[in-house]
Amino acid sequence: MPYIYNPLYSHFQGDKLTRTELMERTTIDTILKSKVREEKRSWGKTFELKHASAVTQIGRILAQKRGLDSDLAAIMCTMHDIYVFTTGRTTDHAHKSATIAEKLLHRTKRFTEAEIKLIRGAIYNHSDKHIVSKNPYYELVKDADVLDCGLYDGVHDAYVYEKPREICKKYFKRIKDVRRELRMPKDSRWDSVEYVEQGKGYLAKGRY
Numbered sequence: 001m002p003y004i005y006n007p008l009y010s011h012f013q014g015d016k017l018t019r020t021e022l023m024e025r026t027t028i029d030t031i032l033k034s035k036v037r038e039e040k041r042s043w044g045k046t047f048e049l050k051h052a053s054a055v056t057q058i059g060r061i062l063a064q065k066r067g068l069d070s071d072l073a074a075i076m077c078t079m080h081d082i083y084v085f086t087t088g089r090t091t092d093h094a095h096k097s098a099t100i101a102e103k104l105l106h107r108t109k110r111f112t113e114a115e116i117k118l119i120r121g122a123i124y125n126h127s128d129k130h131i132v133s134k135n136p137y138y139e140l141v142k143d144a145d146v147l148d149c150g151l152y153d154g155v156h157d158a159y160v161y162e163k164p165r166e167i168c169k170k171y172f173k174r175i176k177d178v179r180r181e182l183r184m185p186k187d188s189r190w191d192s193v194e195y196v197e198q199g200k201g202y203l204a205k206g207r208y
């Protein structure tokens, strides 16, 4: 098949990207170009690519439903884990991602100080999913992030494994609330902070 150029949509190619597309491509390039080897990464690059993309699209959906700016939502969602994508490490990644995102946004000269402050703040706070803030964008990134993670098999029990019980309850409430908002079917796993996936998926295969 010959290459067909469509002048009406970039497909993320070339130098005429919108600023939202530019930040999405910058994020994906960060993952693809990261030199940290797969076995040294906290997450596989496959997950990083899937998660960055999925959270961005969920962010757009939530922004439309909530009457928020869909482009700003997409940008904060796409970059929310940029430190992990750069270094392969997850420790304190919300705060460190915020610093990296701020630098990348400044460099483009396509964002106002107020926009950068808002994007930075949403990324900085995104790991505090047990806290409900008054900022709708901060809440949007937390919701999009946790909803995507909760769509994978094994993640329920992984949360139970790694998070204190009270925090876990708040995470699961957040997942249930977003699922309800999007009129998704009830998933009873999120009613329990016990291991409920044992015997299936990861645990059955001896992953943990």
Ligand SMILES: [Fe+2]
Pocket (backbone or CB within 6 Å): 051, 055, 080, 081, 145
């Ligand atoms: Fe995330």
